[in-house]
Amino acid sequence: MTLIKTLKQWQESENNVTPERIYLNRRKFMTKSGVFAASAVGGMLAANKLLLAADGTPLKKLPHQKTQYNPGEELTTEQAITSYNNFYEFGTNKTDPAKNAHRLTIEPWKVKVMGLTEAPGVYDIDDLIDYNNLEERIYRLRCVEAWSMVIPWVGVSLASVLEKLKPLSTAKYVRFQTKLDTEEMPWTLTQGLDFPYVEGLRMDEALNPLSFMAVGLYGKELPKQNGAPMRLVVPWKYGFKSIKSIVSIEFTDQKPLTTWEKSAPHEYGFYANVNPNVDHPRWRQGKERRIGEFRRRETLMFNGYEEEVAHMYKDMDLTKFY
Numbered sequence: 001m002t003l004i005k006t007l008k009q010w011q012e013s014e015n016n017v018t019p020e021r022i023y024l025n026r027r028k029f030m031t032k033s034g035v036f037a038a039s040a041v042g043g044m045l046a047a048n049k050l051l052l053a054a055d056g057t058p059l060k061k062l063p064h065q066k067t068q069y070n071p072g073e074e075l076t077t078e079q080a081i082t083s084y085n086n087f088y089e090f091g092t093n094k095t096d097p098a099k100n101a102h103r104l105t106i107e108p109w110k111v112k113v114m115g116l117t118e119a120p121g122v123y124d125i126d127d128l129i130d131y132n133n134l135e136e137r138i139y140r141l142r143c144v145e146a147w148s149m150v151i152p153w154v155g156v157s158l159a160s161v162l163e164k165l166k167p168l169s170t171a172k173y174v175r176f177q178t179k180l181d182t183e184e185m186p187w188t189l190t191q192g193l194d195f196p197y198v199e200g201l202r203m204d205e206a207l208n209p210l211s212f213m214a215v216g217l218y219g220k221e222l223p224k225q226n227g228a229p230m231r232l233v234v235p236w237k238y239g240f241k242s243i244k245s246i247v248s249i250e251f252t253d254q255k256p257l258t259t260w261e262k263s264a265p266h267e268y269g270f271y272a273n274v275n276p277n278v279d280h281p282r283w284r285q286g287k288e289r290r291i292g293e294f295r296r297r298e299t300l301m302f303n304g305y306e307e308e309v310a311h312m313y314k315d316m317d318l319t320k321f322y
């Protein structure tokens with residue numbers, strides 16, 4: 001059965017990399033994973049069901065323009081994209097988010113905008129995202145754990161969102177925060193990570209045409225495990241920069257302290273640009289496993305987006321780990 005064969009493949013890739021969680025309190029983690037351990041196949045079937053919205057209805061289609069961004073590589077399957085996830089608020093195993101993220105309530109969805117802006121306030125998602133002008137973008141996603149996917153996102157440029165929020169010229173960075181609700185996300189109470197999940201970009205990075213705010217994938221609304229109702233996609237950076245389920249946007253002149261940098265500063269830099277020549281202390285970055293493939297492939301500088309983004313880092317020493 002292909003389902004099971006594919007699953008084996010994912011399991012293998014999961015076993016071959018040390019997950020990001022590994023430095024977390026091991027004992028805490030062991031009890032936790034014991035509680036949530038489910039047979040792999042059971043997990044897969046549960047994940048399968050969650051291609052539907054939490055109330056059992058199919059995810060709504062999102063009308064969108066065809067993509068101008070396409071690396072021309074085979075797409076990762078919708079099944080894999082929506083059942084092999086990192087979303088630690090819903091558990092640390094790859095199959096946890098698909099099983100647990102249905103608990104996330106996304107309606108209504110408000111976003112708090114603050115800091116160095118002319119337009120602070122609480123916005124409804126519909127004020128931020130122009131649903132009549134959605135586009136599709138096919139991007140590579142490269143996790144620092146050395147696996148990768150090719151994902152057809154639907155959304156808007158991040159610049160189109162930030163322009164609406166009128167940042168002041170003194171804003172040098174933008175800081176994003178994920179929703180935190182300990183009833184919906186009880187897993188956050190027992191983990192070594194400091195929630196809410198925080199990420200950030202320098203303003204020029206945020207305004208780079210590649211930076212994207214996704215509200216869907218495969219032509220439909222984002223499943224919750226993928227960061228519904230809106231999540232960042234920064235394709236030239238390691239996946240942890242692409243923060244999910246965003247509820248706050250803050251413009252600041254201080255470099256934000258991100259969740260992963262705070263937890264392990266020697267392992268996760270602020271910039272986190274994909275770089276095959278600079279190894280993470282625990283994972284070599286020269287190669288990656290594309291989910292769905294067996295052989296490892298070469299990792300590309302800036303994940304293949306060098307032409308679009310390298311100019312932003314010309315004054316930085318790229319042999320250093322940031």
Ligand SMILES: Nc1nc2c(c(=O)[nH]1)N[C@H]1C(S)=C(S)[C@@H](COP(=O)(O)O)O[C@H]1N2
Binds near residue numbers: 087
């Ligand atoms: N809020 C939040 N955002 C997050 C994460 C997370 O744990 N919490 N994981 C990150 C990591 S490590 C990766 S690789 C990507 C995975 O996105 P996907 O599950 O949609 O493929 O989401 C990123 N965004």
Ligand SMILES: [Mo]
Binds near residue numbers: 020086238
């Ligand atoms: Mo990741």
